[in-house]
Amino acid sequence: MSVTGPAGFRAAGVAAGIKAAGARDLALVVNDGPQQSAAGVFTTNKVKAAPVLWSQQVLQERKLRAIVLNSGCANACTGPGGFQDTHATAEKVADVLGVGAIEIAVCSTGLIGERLPMDALLPGVDSAAKALDTGEQAALDAATAVLTTDSKAKQAHRAHDGGWSIGGFAKGAGMLAPNMATMLSVITTDVAISGADLDEALRAATRVTFDRLDVDGGTSTNDTVLVMASGASGVEASKDEFTALLTEVCHDLVRQLQDDAEGATKTIDITVRGAVSEADAVTIGRIVAEDNLVKTAMFGSDPNWGRIAMALGRAQAEIDVDKVEIATNGVTLYADGATARDRSEADLSGRQIEIVIDLHLGEHTATILSTDLSHDYVEENSAYSS
Amino acid sequence: MSVTGPAGFRAAGVAAGIKAAGARDLALVVNDGPQQSAAGVFTTNKVKAAPVLWSQQVLQERKLRAIVLNSGCANACTGPGGFQDTHATAEKVADVLGVGAIEIAVCSTGLIGERLPMDALLPGVDSAAKALDTGEQAALDAATAVLTTDSKAKQAHRAHDGGWSIGGFAKGAGMLAPNMATMLSVITTDVAISGADLDEALRAATRVTFDRLDVDGGTSTNDTVLVMASGASGVEASKDEFTALLTEVCHDLVRQLQDDAEGATKTIDITVRGAVSEADAVTIGRIVAEDNLVKTAMFGSDPNWGRIAMALGRAQAEIDVDKVEIATNGVTLYADGATARDRSEADLSGRQIEIVIDLHLGEHTATILSTDLSHDYVEENSAYSS
Numbered sequence: 150m151s152v153t154g155p156a157g158f159r160a161a162g163v164a165a166g167i168k169a170a171g172a173r174d175l176a177l178v179v180n181d182g183p184q185q186s187a188a189g190v191f192t193t194n195k196v197k198a199a200p201v202l203w204s205q206q207v208l209q210e211r212k213l214r215a216i217v218l219n220s221g222c223a224n225a226c227t228g229p230g231g232f233q234d235t236h237a238t239a240e241k242v243a244d245v246l247g248v249g250a251i252e253i254a255v256c257s258t259g260l261i262g263e264r265l266p267m268d269a270l271l272p273g274v275d276s277a278a279k280a281l282d283t284g285e286q287a288a289l290d291a292a293t294a295v296l297t298t299d300s301k302a303k304q305a306h307r308a309h310d311g312g313w314s315i316g317g318f319a320k321g322a323g324m325l326a327p328n329m330a331t332m333l334s335v336i337t338t339d340v341a342i343s344g345a346d347l348d349e350a351l352r353a354a355t356r357v358t359f360d361r362l363d364v365d366g367g368t369s370t371n372d373t374v375l376v377m378a379s380g381a382s383g384v385e386a387s388k389d390e391f392t393a394l395l396t397e398v399c400h401d402l403v404r405q406l407q408d409d410a411e412g413a414t415k416t417i418d419i420t421v422r423g424a425v426s427e428a429d430a431v432t433i434g435r436i437v438a439e440d441n442l443v444k445t446a447m448f449g450s451d452p453n454w455g456r457i458a459m460a461l462g463r464a465q466a467e468i469d470v471d472k473v474e475i476a477t478n479g480v481t482l483y484a485d486g487a488t489a490r491d492r493s494e495a496d497l498s499g500r501q502i503e504i505v506i507d508l509h510l511g512e513h514t515a516t517i518l519s520t521d522l523s524h525d526y527v528e529e530n531s532a533y534s535s
Numbered sequence: 536m537s538v539t540g541p542a543g544f545r546a547a548g549v550a551a552g553i554k555a556a557g558a559r560d561l562a563l564v565v566n567d568g569p570q571q572s573a574a575g576v577f578t579t580n581k582v583k584a585a586p587v588l589w590s591q592q593v594l595q596e597r598k599l600r601a602i603v604l605n606s607g608c609a610n611a612c613t614g615p616g617g618f619q620d621t622h623a624t625a626e627k628v629a630d631v632l633g634v635g636a637i638e639i640a641v642c643s644t645g646l647i648g649e650r651l652p653m654d655a656l657l658p659g660v661d662s663a664a665k666a667l668d669t670g671e672q673a674a675l676d677a678a679t680a681v682l683t684t685d686s687k688a689k690q691a692h693r694a695h696d697g698g699w700s701i702g703g704f705a706k707g708a709g710m711l712a713p714n715m716a717t718m719l720s721v722i723t724t725d726v727a728i729s730g731a732d733l734d735e736a737l738r739a740a741t742r743v744t745f746d747r748l749d750v751d752g753g754t755s756t757n758d759t760v761l762v763m764a765s766g767a768s769g770v771e772a773s774k775d776e777f778t779a780l781l782t783e784v785c786h787d788l789v790r791q792l793q794d795d796a797e798g799a800t801k802t803i804d805i806t807v808r809g810a811v812s813e814a815d816a817v818t819i820g821r822i823v824a825e826d827n828l829v830k831t832a833m834f835g836s837d838p839n840w841g842r843i844a845m846a847l848g849r850a851q852a853e854i855d856v857d858k859v860e861i862a863t864n865g866v867t868l869y870a871d872g873a874t875a876r877d878r879s880e881a882d883l884s885g886r887q888i889e890i891v892i893d894l895h896l897g898e899h900t901a902t903i904l905s906t907d908l909s910h911d912y913v914e915e916n917s918a919y920s921s
Contacts, residue, residue, distance in 0.1 A: 261841025455647025
């Protein structure tokens with residue numbers, strides 16, 4: 150269950166013919182209200198795809214009736230023509246639903262630099278509108294239609310005792326280091342909440358979830374997380390409760406993205422403790438997460454902590470080398486400026502690896518979720534254009 | 536010919552037993568004067584190996600009688616004991632040469648976190664001192680003794696019409712993104728020059744050579760470039776002429792490092808033009824050089840410029856997306872905010888790939904030298920601790 154879990158939403162995912170081979174490639178998620186609050190966070194990349202530029206504009210009203218998403222083409226680096234394609238997509242959805250285009254967000258994912266096949270996409274919107282449904286299958290179809298190199302759909306749902314819930318789906322397997330958003334994610338809730346509060350909650354939740362995922366440093370041109378609230382439960386949750394549950398849903402989705410990342414044979418959680426600021430903890434966690442020598446060592450199940458020390462030493466952050474402690478899977482290997490225990494004592498043979506770096510300088514902590522660098526990653530990203 | 540090319544220098548490279556299998560692992564380069572000017576640039580990594588801390592200290596006098604280098608052990612993250620090992624190494628060399636330890640620089644490269652086997656290293660210094668010679672073979676032995684995962688020695692030599700020359704060797708194949716220095720490099724000259732002028736020339740030369748090499752983003756704990764001037768030619772060159780020739784030697788060495796980088800099947804030169812500052816050009820070049828999706832696309836000979844656009848959009852630099860032009864091997868693929876020519880027109884099947892990014896914003900240019908990300912890179916860095 151995902152986006153149709155909360156009351157007030159319908160979804161669909163169809164094969165419009167954007168992708169070859171008849172796979173589902175067009176998704177539609179509609180908010181039937183009574184409210185239409187919405188918020189979004191978008192890529193920090195300076196190169197922004199046309200649908201990002203469009204959706205940022207329409208989100209200024211903090212109101213959405215529907216989100217249309219396609220896979221198979223990112224519609225990025227496509228110039229004014231590409232922006233017109235996004236606009237035409239929104240107009241088509243608005244027309245079919247009898248609303249204004251300003252209430253329609255658009256998301257695209259796939260190859261950069263190619264134009265959308267509008268002659269396939271526009272009829273696909275009609276098919277998707279006809280398929281709209283409140284059931285679980287419709288949500289799964291939508292979550293499936295946005296996939297690219299993902300091996301499976303990523304969905305999450307959490308119900309609150311107070312009679313409301315939050316659901317969502319996400320996609321993304323490569324070019325995956327979201328900053329204020331991941332590749333694409335749609336989240337729905339039936340709580341009654343204003344657009345401003347929704348925006349605040351979304352930023353708080355993504356800051357500690359999507360923004361902490363770093364598979365390959367590749368903040369994409371299309372990263373987008375959108376949330377829509379229908380108010381259909383009639384319940385107004387407290388801001389704290391809503392933010393907490395939203396964070397849980399985001400975290401669930403991010404874990405699924407981490408686990409299904411391109412070529413990953415290990416999921417690596419890098420926790421930085423004792424930092425003078427959260428920003429420092431994140432900076433250090435990311436530089437270790439993105440370091441190819443650390444990533445290949447982890448692929449080889451080798452607790453080569455010297456590479457972790459090298460990587461963190463490159464960070465623009467406050468570090469006292471003699472105070473740093475490095476542990477892998479619970480075994481402290483480096484402390485007091487020298488080897489603590491022999492690395493043969495740390496067993497990294499399993500899929501899950503935990504790296505803990507304690508700076509012993511302050512009270513701040515952050516965990517970055519990452520993966521290893523494997524032959525499959527190289528194969529997948531050298532053999533195919535994606 | 537390399538460090539013994541200029542007059543006034545002797546070199547040696549011997550097998551001291553630091554590495555297994557009897558490979559050469561200890562090098563000695565001695566400046567017999569009459570002058571002993573010297574300068575050095577060192578890693579910007581906050582985690583600095585003991586020999587870096589030592590050599591930075593002794594270089595404050597801008598005078599060196601000799602440099603001792605070992606492979607097989609980086610002597611990094613080894614605490615006070617590791618620093619004492621470096622000190623004892625310098626004392627031993629000073630003793631054998633009849634000079635002061637303050638005139639001896641020490642360099643180490645190899646695995647981080649292991650202590651030096653001093654019972655092998657110290658007798659090795661005696662053997663090296665006995666083997667000191669002014670010939671080409673001695674220089675090659677020294678250049679060979681510093682290698683780790685390198686497949687071959689890297690040497691360079693340039694003679695000036697005015698009767699003086701510059702020679703040098705370098706090593707480094709992974710953890711290779713020097714910043715103010717590469718893994719290890721020793722350069723000699725017989726020009727008569729002060730330590731202060733030598734320092735200035737070295738910084739100018741490395742800024743546009745060693746600092747422009749970025750194989751895997753891994754600025755190491757041991758990066759060091761040292762230069763010694765003997766004055767044995769009796770010639771005082773102009774500062775400009777000396778800096779120009781020194782830059783040529785450094786560039787020659789860096790090209791060899793790039794070409795022999797771990798697992799490289801492609802050498803990739805990324806030129807950024809039209810930047811508002813040189814710093815911006817370097818920042819953009821480096822972020823493209825370090826991007827795994829760009830690197831794997833290059834491994835696959837795929838001119839997937841969308842990944843280049845994504846990578847440069849992440850840079851903390853001034854960019855106007857609609858003005859950017861991206862060309863690979865002479866074919867402009869992206870311009871005016873959209874696809875310019877079909878990427879099938881760019882042939883990347885050869886070993887050498889040139890990426891040119893023109894920002895069309897200013898007059899500044901920089902070229903970053905990099906390599907692709909191949910199966911061999913993953914294999915080499917996951918199968919062995921190095």
